[in-house]
Amino acid sequence: MRKVVFSAVLVLLCSVVLASGLLMPVVKAPMIVTTLGQSPGALMFRLVCVRSKIACVQEDLLTATQLKELAQAPDGPKTLVITTGTSLKGMGAAGIDINLEVERIENLIKQAKELGMTVIGAHIEGMARRVDATDEKSITTVIPKSDLILVIASSDEDGYFTKFSETSGIPLLKVNESLDIGPALLELINAN
Secondary structure, three states, X not given: OXXXXXXXXXXXXXXXXXXXXOOOOOOOOOEEEEEOOEOOHHHHHHHXXXXXXXXXXXXXXXXXXXXXXXXXXXXXXXXXXXXXXXXXXXHHHHOOOHHXXXXXXXXXXXXXXXXXXXXXXXEOOOHHXXXXXXXXXXXXXXXXXXXXXXXXXXXHOOOHHHHHHHHHOOOEEEEOXXXXXXXXXXXXXXXX
16 A cells, blocks of 8 residues: 555656656755745744654744854754745734835845755745735745746646746645645655
8 A cells, every 4th residue: 555655746746846847856855944934934844844844943033144044953954945025914923014125035045055955945835925015026036046836736827836836947846735835745755
């Protein structure tokens, strides 16, 4: 039974790779996830990782300095995941605005690249996080600088991320729903 499930998931991932014509980047655990926009996407991502037994730490206000320190530990993160889509309530509670968030994330991505980490830009909360200018700024800050775009099907109902992947050359991993993220990531991790 495990072989059948493994084979089915492998075929699904291969079809994603072949559909985009792009090779998937190397994805390694442990992972660290943060959010641009203080929406619950980072928490959602960490929970699906816990469910799939993928080592993942969530730091909603992660800075470049913190990332560098964490990455130097023997069990430090190898992959940075940034969820996109904003929550004005979440940013207000954190005492920040979209411009501060963009600056933090741009510095974070630069540091991750210097450390040789894979950067995954994720939009996993559906179209509800694609409704205004702050959502758009969140997406356009992260996705073009990512090594892999991760979305759930409802985030890409209009084909936005699919088209972006095709024109930018950044591989896209699209899953049906958030619970499918963990198994899809496990297959990428195990492929290394």
